[in-house]
Amino acid sequence: MAAKPTRRVVLAAAAILPLAAVSGCGGADVLATPPSPAADVVVLREAITAEQLMITHYTAVLHEAGAAGSLAAALDSLLAEHRAHLAQLRSRLVVPAGGPPAPRTRPSPTATVPATASGGVAFLRAAEQAAATAMLSRLRGAPASLAQLFASIGASEATHVPVLDAAAARIAP
Amino acid sequence: MSGHVPRGAPATIPALQAALTAEDATIYGYGIVGAYLSGNSQATATNDWLAHQVARDRLEAMVRSLGAQPTAAAVAYQLPAPVHTAREAVSLAVLLEDRITTTYLGLVALSNASIRDFGAQQVQASALRAAAWRGGTVAFPGMTAAALAAPRRQS
Numbered sequence: 535m536a537a538k539p540t541r542r543v544v545l546a547a548a549a550i551l552p553l554a555a556v557s558g559c560g561g562a563d564v565l566a567t568p569p570s571p572a573a574d575v576v577v578l579r580e581a582i583t584a585e586q587l588m589i590t591h592y593t594a595v596l597h598e599a600g601a602a603g604s605l606a607a608a609l610d611s612l613l614a615e616h617r618a619h620l621a622q623l624r625s626r627l628v629v630p631a632g633g634p635p636a637p638r639t640r641p642s643p644t645a646t647v648p649a650t651a652s653g654g655v656a657f658l659r660a661a662e663q664a665a666a667t668a669m670l671s672r673l674r675g676a677p678a679s680l681a682q683l684f685a686s687i688g689a690s691e692a693t694h695v696p697v698l699d700a701a702a703a704r705i706a707p
Numbered sequence: 708m709s710g711h712v713p714r715g716a717p718a719t720i721p722a723l724q725a726a727l728t729a730e731d732a733t734i735y736g737y738g739i740v741g742a743y744l745s746g747n748s749q750a751t752a753t754n755d756w757l758a759h760q761v762a763r764d765r766l767e768a769m770v771r772s773l774g775a776q777p778t779a780a781a782v783a784y785q786l787p788a789p790v791h792t793a794r795e796a797v798s799l800a801v802l803l804e805d806r807i808t809t810t811y812l813g814l815v816a817l818s819n820a821s822i823r824d825f826g827a828q829q830v831q832a833s834a835l836r837a838a839a840w841r842g843g844t845v846a847f848p849g850m851t852a853a854a855l856a857a858p859r860r861q862s
Contacts, residue, residue, distance in 0.1 A: 619846060619847075622846075622847070666831070673823055678816035678817075681816065681823060681827075682815050683847075684827075685830045686850045687846075688830075689833075689849070690845065690848055692835060693834050693837075693848070
């Protein structure tokens with residue numbers, strides 16, 4: 535059983551602990567230069583922040599750009615997939631008990647969301663395209679199972695683009 | 708004991724050969740799909756069939772460049788479900804794309820950076836085709852339920 539969860543990366547979040555201090559040597563020096571988190575953790579946190587940002591964008595368009603009816607339903611279902619992405623990414627970040635809390639990476643405030651439904655959809659389309667590309671850029675150097683998750687999420691985001699195109703076509707000009 | 712394995716690529720060649728076999732089966736499957744469709748959907752099936760042939764040729768070239776002999780295509784492949792109608796043809800197209808998406812995720816797991824990138828591009832391409840046939844999107848194209856299962860606590 536213990537060998538089973540091999541597909542799941544237990545990320546080396548522990549690397550952000552000042553290990554040398556724990557082992558009792560060289561305390562002051564270590565504290566003076568906090569070790570940087572492992573590359574896996576950095577890239578996973580980046581992906582988490584990117585998904586949070588997508589959720590923020592969708593929420594803004596749904597609430598502020600006057601998306602309603604079938605457009606709102608389409609956006610809701612894409613938003614649900616982003617929430618699933620976020621939950622899955624978060625589940626891969628294992629921070630050991632007693633470790634430092636994950637930094638509260640708050641997604642930077644949304645770039646101004648267009649006030650019209652068609653503008654909002656175009657804005658989301660551009661964001662999805664950028665997110666899918668960014669996800670591919672995270673593959674190199676990531677552990678295998680995390681790379682697969684990034685590739686899958688990036689592909690999901692790419693499939694959102696034609697859905698948004700279809701939604702845009704249905705909006706009356 | 709085992710045959711000649713080019714240095715530094717123990718997992719790479721079997722994964723590429725698996726993808727090649729999957730592409731051959733997909734190309735065969737699209738031949739059936741196209742036969743039951745007409746008009747725009749048949750044109751889409753033809754385009755997708757061609758895209759799989761391009762991917763197949765790239766895989767074959769990759770296998771050769773690593774010094775191995777590409778696995779030959781079979782004459783016929785068993786279909787996962789019988790196809791007698793246009794609706795069943797579309798379902799088969801969805802299934803073919805879903806399966807090959809999973810196959811390409813196998814290439815993403817390799818350490819070779821360019822093969823990993825190629826795998827990810829193909830995951831995206833097949834996810835797009837699957838979504839078009841399905842008429843809807845999924846959150847995790849190609850991922851199996853096991854790979855998405857909640858992490859278990861070890862004690």
